[in-house]
Amino acid sequence: MRTLGTPYPFRERPWAEIQTFLRGMADKAPEFEHMAAVADSIIQTGSTELLAGTTSMHDILVVPRPVPEPPYDVIAVRSPSSPRRPVGGMVRIEHLSLSGRNDVIDRPVDHAVRLFWRFVVEKYGVRPASGAPDRGY
Incomplete structure (x- = not known):
């Protein structure tokens, strides 16, 4: 069966490690x-x-827990050094879906957190455990 989902296992990193890496960047x-x-x-x-x-690379890739087996869909927050980077001053968030009905939205970087949570809520039905810092998602 041919699918459009990600075909390889998701190699999770601890969020504290991701945070430290990106803070360093x-x-x-x-x-x-x-x-x-x-x-x-x-x-x-x-x-x-x-x-x-x-x-x-420097993109953030996110899946809901429990971590799914391949194939699966993924939300990608594209970095300024990504091969799929947005134009300067923007953030690009993509939902790469199993159905092939992918979504991509570019917004100013100050919308990054709200846009990320919007994608997570809409695509995975997951709400932040204690509410997003900016509830404008």
């Missing part, structure tokens, strides 16, 4: 600050038990 290059803010939000809302994450 943001310290060196401020255009990564919104990436670190997304990881911060997952930890601050107590949502690490609801979402599993990893990085690919």
